[in-house]
Amino acid sequence: QITxxxxxxxxxxxxxxxxxxxxxxxxxxxxxxVGVGWIRQPPGKALDWLAHIYWNDNNYYNSFLRTRLTITxxxxxxxxxxxxxxxxPEDTGTYYCxxxxxxxxxxxxxxxxxxxxxxxx
Amino acid sequence: xxxxxxxxxxxxxxxxxxxxxxxxxxxNIGSYLSWFQKQPGKAPKLLIYGASNxxxxxxxxxxxxxxxxxxxxxxxxxQPEDFATYYCQxxxxxxxxxxxxxxxxxx
Numbered sequence: 001q002i003t004x005x006x007x008x009x010x011x012x013x014x015x016x017x018x019x020x021x022x023x024x025x026x027x028x029x030x031x032x033x034v035g036v037g038w039i040r041q042p043p044g045k046a047l048d049w050l051a052h053i054y055w056n057d058n059n060y061y062n063s064f065l066r067t068r069l070t071i072t073x074x075x076x077x078x079x080x081x082x083x084x085x086x087x088x089p090e091d092t093g094t095y096y097c098x099x100x101x102x103x104x105x106x107x108x109x110x111x112x113x114x115x116x117x118x119x120x121x
Numbered sequence: 122x123x124x125x126x127x128x129x130x131x132x133x134x135x136x137x138x139x140x141x142x143x144x145x146x147x148x149n150i151g152s153y154l155s156w157f158q159k160q161p162g163k164a165p166k167l168l169i170y171g172a173s174n175x176x177x178x179x180x181x182x183x184x185x186x187x188x189x190x191x192x193x194x195x196x197x198x199x200q201p202e203d204f205a206t207y208y209c210q211x212x213x214x215x216x217x218x219x220x221x222x223x224x225x226x227x228x
Contacts, residue, residue: 037218039165047157047165047208049218060216063122096164106215107155107170114164 002026004036004097004112011118012087018117022080022097026110029055029075035100036080037108038071042093052100053080087119123148123211127221134226138199142224144192144209153213156185156194159223160205168207169194196226204228 008020020038027034037052051071053059061069070083080097094116098108124147134140144154152172157165167176169185172192182197196203209221 035215039220041159046222047159047210047220049210049220052218054215060218063217100215101170102215104167104174104176105153105155105171106212107167108157108165108210109167109170109176111164111166 002099002110004099004110006095006097006112006115008095008115008117010116011120013121014088014119016087018082018084018087018091020082020084020095020097020115020117022082022112024078024080024097024099027099029053029073029078029080031055033102035102035106036073037098037100038080038082038095039098039108040091040093040095041114042090045093048093050084050095051082054100089119092117092119122217123150123213123219125209125211125219125221127207127209127224129224130222131225131227133228134199135228136199136201140196140199140226142194142207142226144187144194144221146190146192146211146213148213149189150211150213152188153211153215154185154187154192155210155212156183157208157210158203158205159208165208199226 004024035054038050094114099110101109156169
């Protein structure tokens with residue numbers, strides 16, 4: 001059974017850096033073609049893909065946020081970490097991590113429950 | 122970047138109705154298209170992957186079709202639990218991903 005869980009601060013101040021951790025089980029990021037991604041949803045707005053990383057360390061970023069994002073993995077801990085610098089109030093939202101399944105057209109098959117991040121002074 | 126455009130932005134239907142919603146990609150994405158159901162306070166749920174493949178456990182009243190740039194999600198007989206927002210998402214080349222802006226299905 002695949003599970004994922006996001007963890008990190010619930011409140012950050014403007015200009016601070018956000019660090020979120022996705023801890024997963026039921027699969028390994030050392031398995032060929034597997035990946036983990038991050039997606040967010042601001043209140044009342046659409047889902048927004050942020051970044052994802054593959055078993056081979058290849059990573060991809062939303063072009064509008066590329067300069068602010070870094071995604072890394074720790075295979076031994078079954079964790080993926082996303083950092084976002086220079087946080088703004090409009091970055092407020094629920095942040096999800098998700099398992100990328102290569103055998104399902106690289107779709108986001110399994111999702112964490114999400115973590116709400118509020119950016120406010 | 123590949124832009125995804127969904128239509129309509131909202132849709133009203135009655136229980137038992139047949140519902141269709143559309144998703145258009147700005148570039149050819151082949152069949153690298155997924156559909157998700159999003160309910161308030163819950164994580165997105167994968168319904169369809171590869172444009173037309175039903176995710177395990179998803180009711181057969183959901184179906185997807187399309188290839189290239191134009192895609193459709195159909196609910197054959199809407200049930201009360203289906204009222205939610207639906208998002209399409211492209212994964213062409215497993216590189217840069219993007220979501221549509223969503224279609225809200227309302228009673």
